Amino acid sequence: MQSPGTATTKVLATIATPLALVALGATVYQASYAAFTGQTRNSGNEWATGSVKLTDDDNGAARFRVANMLPGDTQTKCITVTADASVASTVKGYAINPVTSTVGLENRVKVTIENGTGGSFADCTGFVASGPALVNDQPLSAIAQVNSYETGFGGWSVAPGVSSKTYRMTWRFDTTGMTQQQVDQMQGAKTGIDMQWEMQSNS
Template structure:
């Protein structure tokens, strides 16, 4: 290969300068573009949880303490449940902690819960029930099919205003229908107990 002439080498040397300057200029231009920025800010965003609270007026006492009952006996008590929540939700009633008797007394205590207005703990004077087609059921049945929030009954929709109240009336009866005298006698001296629970849960879809 022939070596380039002095003239060609001179042209190449002169043309290399502008190319280098152009590249440097391009780098400076790009760097200058990155220095121009603009932002807008929406500050102070925060999230806090709502409060969910339920109380009742039983003052720590059991609503039903029936001693010495005999077939055919019955009774009723009222209780006022108060929501202290500041978020909407739904209250449902259910049973827990059934303590069975050896003779199966839980099969013969029929229990029913109604919603309504009027009345207070241990006093149902003035109670007016809301129409309800759900019949009472033995304690043993309630313990099986009405034992958590999902299958709870007597729903009450709260609006999220602390102080909302709902009155409930519980009615029981000792039913020995269909039993022989021997089977009825076998229930003597039996004892059964169960917890009544009211639970409030917030709505599934919160407001953004």
């Protein structure tokens, strides 16, 4: 074996810089081309390790579907939301798709939402609330105003990994101060809402 001769060293030293520049250009071009040319997103096929997933245990069933609701009626049920995140994220809840009635039924159905541990969609037994209620006896009409992640209630900080939280929801039909005429107008009225939980990574 011989030491690199002066000529070899000279040649290599001369081409090293242009070579690096070419490599640089190729890298930038390739990365830019791959990332920024228009393309269709094929969602879910190749999730990055950092993907986040939020699921609940409702199996597509509505939490409340109340027919023939009468004054003073109330009901309490739970739903468990599971976050699977590999980056620190925050989960918030809010309302979407409010169904309003012409007679203002949404002002009469008042909802309380608490968060805690234990309980499930099937059975609330074992639920233990943590902290004060997130929503305390608010009419559906007010909850419908909370309709974006930013204004959402909760603010559940999710650490990387799988974690879940149970939300206990209670509604009551409050007819305080309603005359019989207003009652008559309300018969058959229907109101509704969807609850959505959204998780966003913290950065």
